[in-house]
Amino acid sequence: MLYNLNVYIRGDNMSSIPFSRISRFWGLKRKIVLEKKTNARAFIVRSGSIFYVLKRRVASLPSRSCQTELLKYLVQSGLPVSAPIPSGSGEFEVKIGKYVYSLFPYIEGEKADSNISNATPEMAEELGIFTGRLHRVLKEAEGSFFERTNLLKSLTSAIRYFNSTGSFFSRSDMEMIEEFFTDFYKLYYKLPVQIIHGDYHPGNIIVHEGKVSGIIDFDCATREVKALDLAYLIHSVFAEFSRMGSPSLFLYLLPHLLEGYCLENTLSFDERESLGYLLAAISIIQIHYFSANGLSDEANFASTVFRWIYLNNHRIKEKSGLVLTRSKKAV
Secondary structure, eight states, X not given: OTTOTTOSOOOOOGGGOOHHHHHHHTTOSSOOEEXXXXXXXXXXXXXXXXXXXXXXXXXXXXXXXXXXXXXXXHHHTTOOBOOOOOOTTSOSOEEETTEEEEEEEOOOSEEGGGGGGGOOHHHHHHHHHHHHHHHHHHHHTOOXXXXXXXXXXXXXXXXXXXXXXXXXXXXXXXXXXXXXXXHHHHHHTTSOEEEEOSSOSGGGEEEETTEEEEEOOOTTOEEEETHHHHHHHHHHHHHHHHHTTOTTHHHHHHHHHHHHHHTTSOBOHHHHHHHHHHHHHHHHHHHHHHHHTTOHHHHHHHHHHHHHHHHTHHXXXXXXXXXXXXXXXBO
């Protein structure tokens, strides 16, 4: 999740992937070959003319069978997600050496972060519609197999780190930060909680011909306030606009995203009120992670993002509260 950024051990030795053995385990007639590495734990592969996504994790990390069950449920509910393919023995994961492998169908399209600079109100609404639908289905999947996480604990840990080390933020900065979040501590516990994606950014959303064709990477699925998925999506888009030197552009798209969401789901007044605080909390947690790991450039950029959000929270609230003409489910 956004405040657990080091869950997976990185590894780049693609030559160690036993493609022949994996092909046999899944009963593929033609040996899979590597097409593209998407990150250290996911690879686009091909067997003949059929594409798949091969994922691996270090065997010492615990398996989360609840993710498999959730993905199967989402597929049965008609959502375009990629559920793991059972091997010839019926297992969804196969251990080979120090890694555990799983195979998924490939979803056609491009990641939504491939062309954010050309984002349109129509695309923002489409993302909102899909997110609202996703949350509506996830709410029905409620169960005890997903632990409740708490954003405030990560935010509090970050603030304590800055106060105790005296690093990065000045004393006056810390007073400003603590005052800013005072109301959020009460507001947070009023927000609806359910299963959420947990890593909901454009890189995990697949788009094809102007429509969302799929959602991937539920590895961070958890029980949290549902507005956090929206906030993480908004924060990711805002960060890209900031890198382009046009941070205010996301405010133009924000009402359309929320309008689309409310066509499929509901957003309470408290949830709309919380978005600015959630955006700021994400930034503070990222600054903590980057600064604690010596990533000064990343920490400085995250700080720039936070300061803009802090100074423009009133504009974010204004845009978050704007209900467009077709919205019927904002409460």
